Amino acid sequence: VGTAAYIINTTTGADVAAINAGGAATGSFAADEDFSGGGTYSTTNTITIPAGVANPAPEAVYQTERYGIFNYTIPGLTAGSTYTVRLHFAEIYWGAVGQREFNVSINGTQVLTNFDIIAAAGGRDTAVTELFTTTANASGQIVISFTKGAADQPKVSGIEVIAGTATPATPPSINAGGPVAGSFAADEDFICIGGCGAYATTNAITIPSGVANPAPTAVYQSERYGFFTYLIPGLTPGASYTVRLHFAEIYWTQVGQREFNVSINGTQVLTNFDIIATAGAPNTAVVESFTATANSSGGIVINFTKGAADQPKVSGIEVQ
Numbered sequence: 001v002g003t004a005a006y007i008i009n010t011t012t013g014a015d016v017a018a019i020n021a022g023g024a025a026t027g028s029f030a031a032d033e034d035f036s037g038g039g040t041y042s043t044t045n046t047i048t049i050p051a052g053v054a055n056p057a058p059e060a061v062y063q064t065e066r067y068g069i070f071n072y073t074i075p076g077l078t079a080g081s082t083y084t085v086r087l088h089f090a091e092i093y094w095g096a097v098g099q100r101e102f103n104v105s106i107n108g109t110q111v112l113t114n115f116d117i118i119a120a121a122g123g124r125d126t127a128v129t130e131l132f133t134t135t136a137n138a139s140g141q142i143v144i145s146f147t148k149g150a151a152d153q154p155k156v157s158g159i160e161v162i163a164g165t166a167t168p169a170t171p172p173s174i175n176a177g178g179p180v181a182g183s184f185a186a187d188e189d190f191i192c193i194g195g196c197g198a199y200a201t202t203n204a205i206t207i208p209s210g211v212a213n214p215a216p217t218a219v220y221q222s223e224r225y226g227f228f229t230y231l232i233p234g235l236t237p238g239a240s241y242t243v244r245l246h247f248a249e250i251y252w253t254q255v256g257q258r259e260f261n262v263s264i265n266g267t268q269v270l271t272n273f274d275i276i277a278t279a280g281a282p283n284t285a286v287v288e289s290f291t292a293t294a295n296s297s298g299g300i301v302i303n304f305t306k307g308a309a310d311q312p313k314v315s316g317i318e319v320q
Contacts, residue, residue, distance in 0.1 A: 017159070020057075021156045021159060027060075035070055035072050038069065038070030041064070041065050043093075045125045050191060062088065062157045066156055070145075071144065079140045082135055085142060087158075103154070105147070108143075122191035142161060171241065177225070177315075193227050193228055196225060199222070201222075220248035236294055237294055240291060243290045243318070244289050246315045247275045247313070247314060248279065249284075255276050256277075258275060259308040260273055260310070269288075
């Protein structure tokens with residue numbers, strides 16, 4: 001549990017190729033090479049790298065891009081051997097979901113369809129990585145093709161090729177707004193949208209007998225509040241998961257003082273949710289469970305948005 005979204009099953013785990021698409025050499029990433037077609041663009045904007053992005057590239061990689069219709073042909077590999085391709089992205093031009101959607105194929109197999117970086121990352125100027133397993137072709141190459149999708153042009157910030165296979169790690173349990181608590185990792189994988197923060201209390205928490213498999217008490221004593229998104233990465237695209245959201249109202253004391261909405265992968269699952277009304281009292285645990293399918297990027301995106309009163313909050317998140 002934690003920030004490692006994938007495990008690389010290989011004897012060394014070392015890159016056999018790392019390319020800063022559209023940019024100069026930076027860290028272990030070579031200057032742009034092995035491409036055909038496309039143009040380059042860069043920014044000096046600060047890039048947010050969420051805690052859930054395992055093994056991110058240097059920030060400078062996300063500040064550059066190759067865009068247009070283009071291919072990367074990675075040479076010098078062992079024909080028939082298995083490799084992991086890690087693609088790095090950050091949307092540094094557009095500012096809203098739906099403005100860029102494109103396709104990616106690896107050695108002729110489409111791996112991303114109408115991929116929207118902002119939707120996957122949770123915001124502009126925010127890093128996200130996508131991992132795929134492939135086999136080098138008979139010429140000892142991996143060919144990565146970027147083609148037009150539903151909107152604008154393709155782009156990529158960085159490319160890594162690693163010897164071995166990427167397999168999803170155990171989905172995380174997260175103590176929203178707090179430190180490690182039992183099997184719950186310290187707060188991670190969140191993006192503030194319009195402002196958010198953390199709050200905690202030392203109040204005793206009541207955990208009713210009807211709450212199955214509750215989190216540790218410390219999870220209910222902390223919270224993330226405001227307007228925010230959790231992007232849970234590293235899952236199996238198309239696989240079904242149970243999302244358990246843990247709540248306890250530790251600030252307000254009356255029904256109607258906090259009502260908010262929650263959506264998972266674009267589907268609203270809670271509308272004007274009132275923690276006290278559901279739990280029966282303040283400082284009392286309640287858990288809401290939902291079934292969700294990991295998106296084509298292997299992610300589950302949980303959005304907390306304004307309802308009838310005050311701001312959203314959550315105490316803990318589990319994906320099982």
